[in-house]
Amino acid sequence: MIPRYSRPEMTAIWSPETKFRIWYEIEAHACDAQAALGVIPKDNAEAVWKAAEVDFDVARIDEIEAVTKHDVIAFLTHLAEIIGNDQARFVHQGMTSSDVLDTTLNIQLVRAADILLADMDALLAALKRRALEHKDTVRLGRPHGIHAKPTTLGLPCARFHAEMDRNRTRLATAREEVATGAISGAVGTFANIDPAVEEHVCAKLGLKPEPISTQVIPRDRHAAFFATLGVIASSIENVAIEIRHMQRTEVLEAEEFFSKGQKGSSAMPHKRNPVLTENLTGLARLVRMAVIPAMENVALWHERDISHSSVERGIGPDATVTLDFALNRLTGVVDKLVIYPENMLANMNKFRGLVMSQRVLLALTQAGVSREDAYRLVQRNAMKVWEEGKDFKTELLADPEVTAALSPAEIEEKFDLGYHTKHVDTIFKRVFGD
Numbered sequence: 001m002i003p004r005y006s007r008p009e010m011t012a013i014w015s016p017e018t019k020f021r022i023w024y025e026i027e028a029h030a031c032d033a034q035a036a037l038g039v040i041p042k043d044n045a046e047a048v049w050k051a052a053e054v055d056f057d058v059a060r061i062d063e064i065e066a067v068t069k070h071d072v073i074a075f076l077t078h079l080a081e082i083i084g085n086d087q088a089r090f091v092h093q094g095m096t097s098s099d100v101l102d103t104t105l106n107i108q109l110v111r112a113a114d115i116l117l118a119d120m121d122a123l124l125a126a127l128k129r130r131a132l133e134h135k136d137t138v139r140l141g142r143p144h145g146i147h148a149k150p151t152t153l154g155l156p157c158a159r160f161h162a163e164m165d166r167n168r169t170r171l172a173t174a175r176e177e178v179a180t181g182a183i184s185g186a187v188g189t190f191a192n193i194d195p196a197v198e199e200h201v202c203a204k205l206g207l208k209p210e211p212i213s214t215q216v217i218p219r220d221r222h223a224a225f226f227a228t229l230g231v232i233a234s235s236i237e238n239v240a241i242e243i244r245h246m247q248r249t250e251v252l253e254a255e256e257f258f259s260k261g262q263k264g265s266s267a268m269p270h271k272r273n274p275v276l277t278e279n280l281t282g283l284a285r286l287v288r289m290a291v292i293p294a295m296e297n298v299a300l301w302h303e304r305d306i307s308h309s310s311v312e313r314g315i316g317p318d319a320t321v322t323l324d325f326a327l328n329r330l331t332g333v334v335d336k337l338v339i340y341p342e343n344m345l346a347n348m349n350k351f352r353g354l355v356m357s358q359r360v361l362l363a364l365t366q367a368g369v370s371r372e373d374a375y376r377l378v379q380r381n382a383m384k385v386w387e388e389g390k391d392f393k394t395e396l397l398a399d400p401e402v403t404a405a406l407s408p409a410e411i412e413e414k415f416d417l418g419y420h421t422k423h424v425d426t427i428f429k430r431v432f433g434d
Contacts, residue, residue, distance in 0.1 A: 001321045005283060010324040013111050014317035020056040022104045023075055026201055027091050028052070030183060033200035034193075040090035047087035054082055072097040094193030096186045098304065102217040103181035105312060107205055109225055112320035113175035119327035120168045120232075124161060126334040128432065131157035135424060138417055139253060139344040140355060145245070149355055150348065150420040153253075153339065158431045160239050167232045174228040178221045181205060182213035187303045214303035219294075222312070226294035229319050233287035236326050240277035240284070243333065247274040253344045257336035276333050283326040290315035348417075353392030354385050359414040360396060360406075367405040377401055 001011070012018060028048045035045035056078065065074035072092075080088035092100075135154035140147050183198035184190050190198075195209070202209045210217050246254040256276050258264070264271030293315055297308035348355060357378050364374035381395040381402070396402050396411050403411075 001317045005325045006321050007324055007328060010112060010115050010321045011317070013108050013115075014321070016058045016061075017056065019104060019108070020058070020061065020075060022107050022205075023072070023100050024051060024056070024079065025205065026100050026103055026181075026183075027076075027079070027095075029201045029204045030093070030095065030193075030197050031091060033197040034090065034093055036200075037194055037196060039194070040093055044087055044090045047083050048079075048091060050087075051079060051082045056082075070097075072100055094185050094197075095183060096215060098216045099183045099185065101309075102213075103183065103201070103205070103207065105222075105316060106178050106180060106207060106217065108316065109222070109320070110175055110179045110206070112316075112324075113171060113178075113225075115324055116229075116232075116320065116327065117168065117171060117175070119324055119331070120164060120171065123327055123331045123334065124164055124168065126331050127157055127161040127164065130154075130334055130337065131161055131428070131432075134339065135428060136421060137339070137341050137344065138348065138421065139341075140348055142245075147347075147351060147355055149358060150417055152421055152424055153341075153344070155424065155427065156242060157334075158428060160235070160242075162431050163235050163238070164232075167228075167235055170228045170231060174225040178225045179207050180210040180217060180221065181207040182210040182217050184210070184213050187215050188213040214300075216300065216304045216308075219297045219300065219308055223295045223298050226290045226315060226319060229323050230288045230291035233284040233323060233326065236330050237281050237284035239330060239334070240280040243277045243337065244274045244281075247272075247277075251343075251347065252340060253347065254337055254339050256333055257338055276329060280326055280330055280333075283322050283329075287319050287323050287326070290319035351385055351392075352390070353415060354382055356392070356415050357382050359419065360402075360411070363410060363414055364402070364405050369405050 001014070028045075028051075031040060031045040031048045034040045035042045056075075060081075061071075061074050061078045064077050065071050068074050068077070076088070076092055079091060131154045133154070134157060135152060137153040138150055139153050141149050141151040181198065181202040182188070183193060183201050184195075185193045198209045201207075212218075243254060243256070245251060247256065255272060256274050258272045263269075264273045264275075293311045297311055300308060361371075361374050361378045364377060365371050369377070377399065381390075381392060381399055384390040384395050385392050393411065393415055396406075397408055
């Protein structure tokens with residue numbers, strides 16, 4: 001997590017100030033629940049809330065931790081300095097550190113997910129707008145990077161929309177799964193704290209009680225969360241790669257917006273490089289780095305160890321902050337992408353009709369020619385285009401074996417571009433509805 005690839009709303013979730021504020025709210029709500037059960041005096045619970053308007057001193061907590069070598073104890077000591085040792089003596093009653101740490105982490109992940117969901121909504125809106133705008137803008141399909149058949153620019157935009165919409169559903173599910181809290185005490189047995197305390201704290205903080213915790217919340221929840229972030233990152237790269245290919249000089253069917261005063265190269269003033277989408281490819285790799293460690297965190301010793309802790313302190317902020325930045329950047333790229341329909345048509349005609357070969361093949365088989373012979377006839381004429389620069393339709397019309405099966409008018413009809421886009425509306429209805 002570095003400032004270059006960070007946005008303030010997401011980074012604020014992971015700041016020490018936010019973390020300590022959540023720790024405090026967990027402890028204060030737990031005290032309220034304990035007081036309601038008669039476990040601690042009501043006055044002591046009320047006294048904890050005196051710190052609600054206080055900004056916790058991060059430097060002071062760090063100073064205490066340098067001695068205690070324990071972050072939660074350092075925080076509790078600082079809280080006692082604020083509200084008084086006598087008033088603070090029932091804070092953390094029956095709890096263990098993981099009750100605070102794990103519940104806080106899940107709150108942070110939920111808040112991060114809410115930002116990411118909003119990011120995805122913005123990206124979906126941009127993809128839909130560009131899809132509808134270019135629903136009928138004809139371009140080449142390029143499986144393997146090779147000219148294949150006509151399609152439209154709107155179709156990949158719609159495809160990316162459908163993919164991101166699935167990702168949004170995945171993220172909403174991951175958010176729900178990680179939105180649990182645990183206030184169950186050492187080894188998760190509730191021996192020294194009533195389950196009602198957990199229920200109260202979770203209700204106050206927008207979580208569900210973890211059905212069964214050990215000393216920690218089960219890490220399969222977190223593994224699923226970070227795996228979802230990894231899938232979203234891969235989808236970002238999927239869009240970015242498409243744009244990078246379209247911007248290649250030999251293709252130039254679209255390019256990233258190049259602003260006034262922008263420079264593409266320190267050595268070559270003519271350059272306009274796809275720097276944003278190349279950056280997105282790299283950022284996707286960073287997000288995916290979190291997936292395997294998150295999965296390895298699932299297996300812990302007995303009721304707990306802390307092998308997961310150092311991992312989560314890194315991947316929690318890094319993955320969410322980076323993905324937030326990447327989604328926002330991709331939305332801007334899609335929204336301002338410069339499209340060149342005339343270049344799409346020029347590329348379509350570069351090999352003089354070859355992209356219509358399948359229609360001719362099918363027409364020959366329908367006219368009674370065997371598939372093997374039909375393929376041979378079409379390929380024979382297609383290779384003349386590849387190797388000699390001939391015109392495909394002209395060669396077909398001059399081939400007596402082809403014209404024995406198809407009339408000139410039938411051959412001519414096979415070169416109609418509109419034939420290839422006749423079901424685009426059907427596909428769009430599947431993606432966007434009516």
